[in-house]
Amino acid sequence: MAEFNILYWQAIPSLVEGKDDDGAHKIQLSERFQVLIDHVAMKSGLAGTDAYLDEWTRGQPEQRDGTAEDVAKAVAEELEAKFDDIRTAELAKL
Template sequence: MSELTLIYWRDIPAQVRVGRGRKAARAVLPERFEQAIDRVAMRIGATDGDAYMAEWRDVSGGDVTGDLQAAADAKAAELDAAFDQATLKAYVDNEGRAPDA
């Protein structure tokens, strides 16, 4: 079994990682997520390295078995579908936090 980890900037997902070290599989979410993160960072003034880096966090997504890259890609596709353009905009409008937070 390998651990699936979701990487967020504030509450906006950015990447999925499965496993650790050299054997880890990664799936980066589409560019619109990076653009949303950058918009929020500029808006809140997190433009220096320390302020920007302080907002990153890892969240355990549980254990997976089988093909690690397939698991990472599937979770990334799930997040991409869950964060349509309107949802992602709501996160941006709420300074990168979940709109209901």
């Protein structure tokens, strides 16, 4: 059993971290997530400001069966598959 946590900028995921008794495993999501974060930040007037940094949060820890690495990979793959929906939802807010 491993615990995982997602790092978000606003509602946009950026990184998945899995933890178990053997340690932690982090997976940075693909560059397109960071491009989306930067775009939304610029359009919101938050790029390069302390307010930008204040928008980073960690989601609630959740648990899944598997190792930290396997869980982090699975969650990252799920988020990658949802990118278009995440992008559409975030751009609709602008």
